[in-house]
Amino acid sequence: MLKINDLSVTVEKKEILHDINMTINTGETHVLFGPNGAGKSTLLMAIMGFPKYKITKGTIFFKDKDITYMSLDERARMGIGMSFQRPPVVRGVKTRDMVAACLKGEGGAEAISKLAERADLQDFLERDINYGFSGGEVKRSELMQLLAQKPELTLLDEPESGVDLVNIALIGEMMNDLLEKNCPIQERQCMGLIITHTGHILDYVNARTGYVMCDGTIGCVGDPHEMLATIREKGYNECIQCYLGRVPLHE
Amino acid sequence: MSKNNTSKTYQDKAKAAANKPAAFGDDIDLNKYTNEVGKYKYQPDPSALPRETKEIMLGAGIMLDDPGQRTGTYLQIDNMPIHHSTTQEGIEVMALSQAIGKYNWLPDYIWKAQAVDADKYTANVELYESDGYFIRALPGQKSVFPVQACLYMAQSKVIQNVHNVIIAEEGSELHIITGCAAGTRDEPGLHIGVSEFFIKKGAKVTFTMIHTWNPEIGVRPRTTTIVEEGGLFLSNYLLMKPVNNLQMYPTAKCVGEKSTVRFNSILVAGKGTNLDVGSRVFLNARESRTEIISRAITVGGNITARGYIEGNAPDIKGHLECRGLILGETGTMYAIPELKGSLPGIDLSHEAAVGKIAEEEVEYLMARGLTKDEATAAIVRGFLRVDIEGLPEQLSSELRKAVEASEKEVM
Numbered sequence: 001m002l003k004i005n006d007l008s009v010t011v012e013k014k015e016i017l018h019d020i021n022m023t024i025n026t027g028e029t030h031v032l033f034g035p036n037g038a039g040k041s042t043l044l045m046a047i048m049g050f051p052k053y054k055i056t057k058g059t060i061f062f063k064d065k066d067i068t069y070m071s072l073d074e075r076a077r078m079g080i081g082m083s084f085q086r087p088p089v090v091r092g093v094k095t096r097d098m099v100a101a102c103l104k105g106e107g108g109a110e111a112i113s114k115l116a117e118r119a120d121l122q123d124f125l126e127r128d129i130n131y132g133f134s135g136g137e138v139k140r141s142e143l144m145q146l147l148a149q150k151p152e153l154t155l156l157d158e159p160e161s162g163v164d165l166v167n168i169a170l171i172g173e174m175m176n177d178l179l180e181k182n183c184p185i186q187e188r189q190c191m192g193l194i195i196t197h198t199g200h201i202l203d204y205v206n207a208r209t210g211y212v213m214c215d216g217t218i219g220c221v222g223d224p225h226e227m228l229a230t231i232r233e234k235g236y237n238e239c240i241q242c243y244l245g246r247v248p249l250h251e
Numbered sequence: 252m253s254k255n256n257t258s259k260t261y262q263d264k265a266k267a268a269a270n271k272p273a274a275f276g277d278d279i280d281l282n283k284y285t286n287e288v289g290k291y292k293y294q295p296d297p298s299a300l301p302r303e304t305k306e307i308m309l310g311a312g313i314m315l316d317d318p319g320q321r322t323g324t325y326l327q328i329d330n331m332p333i334h335h336s337t338t339q340e341g342i343e344v345m346a347l348s349q350a351i352g353k354y355n356w357l358p359d360y361i362w363k364a365q366a367v368d369a370d371k372y373t374a375n376v377e378l379y380e381s382d383g384y385f386i387r388a389l390p391g392q393k394s395v396f397p398v399q400a401c402l403y404m405a406q407s408k409v410i411q412n413v414h415n416v417i418i419a420e421e422g423s424e425l426h427i428i429t430g431c432a433a434g435t436r437d438e439p440g441l442h443i444g445v446s447e448f449f450i451k452k453g454a455k456v457t458f459t460m461i462h463t464w465n466p467e468i469g470v471r472p473r474t475t476t477i478v479e480e481g482g483l484f485l486s487n488y489l490l491m492k493p494v495n496n497l498q499m500y501p502t503a504k505c506v507g508e509k510s511t512v513r514f515n516s517i518l519v520a521g522k523g524t525n526l527d528v529g530s531r532v533f534l535n536a537r538e539s540r541t542e543i544i545s546r547a548i549t550v551g552g553n554i555t556a557r558g559y560i561e562g563n564a565p566d567i568k569g570h571l572e573c574r575g576l577i578l579g580e581t582g583t584m585y586a587i588p589e590l591k592g593s594l595p596g597i598d599l600s601h602e603a604a605v606g607k608i609a610e611e612e613v614e615y616l617m618a619r620g621l622t623k624d625e626a627t628a629a630i631v632r633g634f635l636r637v638d639i640e641g642l643p644e645q646l647s648s649e650l651r652k653a654v655e656a657s658e659k660e661v662m
Contacts, residue, residue: 050614073617073626082618088611092633101629102619128633149619 001025002047002153002191007058009046015056016042017216024153027188029179029205031224032195034213035236040195041085043213044155047193048082049075062153081151083142085158089130095141096125102148111148118177119144120170135162136171143174154178156194160201172204181206199228212239261367265377268368275557276498276527279469281371284410284441286379288329291405297326297334304403304434310492310656311430312461312649313401320645322426323398325384328405328434330412332382341392342425343385344400347414350385357385360416364447364475364504372443372471381412383445388423388454397426397459397646404468407438415446419454419482426643429460431470439467439495448476448484452507455483457642461653464494466523472499480507480536487639488516489653490526498527500557505532505539505567512541515637517654520552520582529557529587534567534597541569546634549575549582559589562597571601576608576634632658 002024009017017039024030032040046053047060049072059068067075099112107114116122119140130138139159146154159175160168176182179192194201202224210224212231219239220227230238272278294300297315300308305315314320323337323344332346343350351357367377384400404411419425431442442464450456464470478484484503503512514530532541547554560569575584588601608630616626635654639647 048618050618071617072614073620073622076618076620084615084618088609088615090612090615090630090633092636093616093629094633097629097633098616098619101616101621101625104620145619 001061001063002193003061004047005059007046007060008056009042010054010056011042011052015216017046020058020218022211022218024191024193026191027180027185028209029192029194029207030209030211031202031207032193032211032213033199033224033227033231038213039216040213041157044082044157044193044195048072048080048155076149079152080155081146081149081153082155083139083146083157083159085161087130087138087142089128091128091131093129094125095121095127095129098129098145099125099148102145115144115148118147119174136164136167139163139171140167140174143171143178146178147174152189153191153193156192158195158197160196160198168200169204172201175201175205179205199232202228212236214240261362261377264368265374268374269371269378271368271370271374273370273372273471273498275500276471277496277525279441279471279496281375281410281441284408286375286410286412288331288380288409289406291328291331291333294326294334297324307432307434307463308401308403308430311401311432311463312428312459312653313399313430320396321399322394322396323386325386325398325400326403327382327384327401327413328403329409330380330382335384337398339395341389342394342398343387343389344398345385347383347385347416350416357416360418360447360449361414362447364449364477365445365473369473373445373473375410376412376414376443376445379410379412381414383413383415385416386425386427387418388420388425390420391422392420393424394426397428399428399430402429402431402442402444403434404432404440404442405434407435407440409440411440411442413442413444415444417446417448417456419450419456421451422453423451424455426457426646427459428646428649429458430463431460432463433465433468436465437467438465441469442471444472444474446472446474448474450476450478450482450484452479453481454479457485457487457646459487459642459646459650460489462490462494462497463492464497466493467495469495470497470499472501474499474501476501476503476512478503478505478507478510478512480510482507482510484512485639485642486514486530487642487650488514488528489650490528491517491519491654493521493524494526495523496525500529500531502531502533503541505534505536505541507539508536509538510536511539514543515639516545517635517637518545518547518554518556520547520549520554522551522579522581524552526552527555527557529559531557531559532561532569534560534562534569535564537564538566539564540567543571544637545573546637547575547584548631548634549577549579549584551579551582553583555585555587557587557589558601559591560599561591561593562599563593565594565596568598569600573601573603574634575605576631577606578631
């Protein structure tokens, strides 16, 4: 379970997230909507534990353990994994090295080849990670690394952005593998938190809880499909109006 | 080297340049060293050398116990050649002094690529006893395995004067590994190495040089390469062990159409190491090409990383990449990439970067579960890993091993 209580986060001394509350039960996948600049990525980065994202208030519990001040790599080793929207190019570090690091020595070369085949990235293993990758290749490579890492909580930042229709089906399948969507609900151990702009990913990944984030807070919780329909029809303005009607504007 | 009559003008020129400081690098007082060196016995079976010596040579890529992996071997201790052999017909490996006796045309090559009066170091090689290797591939001959050459410094406070001539005749292919090493851990000395490469029409030479000196040694290599039409010169230089003061600026001149030169260098400078290392290419013929890649890490030492490409012919193309990492609290990195063009339609570019490891990259790896130290090590290893196009697989893997073996110096 992931439990976030009253979480406030600053980036370079500016408060971006205010009083966030969220609970993801074991086996559940939740979806985050929201306009640009709402703080969606910041929330993911803060859960993952990037040092630039300073928690000033509140707590994060993961698997009943307080991880609020735990380092990035400790969180990763505890079972939190993240797909980067724009991962850096690391010259000289091969895609194969990254997958091997994620596998922590399990399975060897065979496991790596199998994952590359799953992601249709066989020809990318000997290339520098992310160097000259297209949008779709970056996404597939990120998911391939996560499949190797096998996190219990997967954080996905716009997994469908920049991906064409052929690729999106493959990305959807990989996400379902990652989130154990092919397992009976009772047996699922994996949790997911997905940022999506377009909602396309909802056609592939079944999620029951959605949030709309505005101005660094969670404005609304509900059924993601219903939310998406409203957003598609009326844009985020409707959400913002609704939200502003209920909560006082944050300082 | 034997100074015959034809070299009288060289003697005069050298005398005139005996006190001429080099264009780059710190000035070394030659009077602190001696040109009087000891004699060493010829060694017909190099595997019979003392184990310790062989191990030091192995650290510089010279394999003496498994000669099947090499087409030829040349060994020199201080100024004395102690072994030369070759196992492939059409590939010649011998001492330059010996080649001078054998080939009356050799004066056409000696001091023809490298100027004898470039500075006091080149002059010293002409003025005092010197020797070096002569490696030649006859027309159309291709070395199956690399030829290896070791220049080994044994005596303290000595100047090792080296003069090498390498000739790849038309359509031939030569792979050379040169390992330069010091036999002592802390005795001072000065190595001056003149190398003249002649790459004829359609020939290909890969030259991989590994330096393992000691913290008291000064090093002044002086290398010039002439590349004719369609020729290829691929040079790899690896320096990861301490050295007191090393300055070199190997130069290649593309004089034939469609000739290609690539320089790769990997440098690591710990505390007390001072490096001034660059590569310089003159693209003087139509459609000649070059790529210079330099990767330098300072962990307390000082590095000047130079690069120079000059384009003097139509449709030439050159790229220079100079990247430096500063990993220690002290140490400096000075990257000087230079481009010069003298006509329209040429294509020269460079990129240079000096700094620390990008935090974003470290965090990316940490998000996959690596600790900060592991992530940093992986990035440094990647930084030093230069994939060298055109190098035979065996040489690539030996170079990789040499880099990996030296990574400890960095971490």
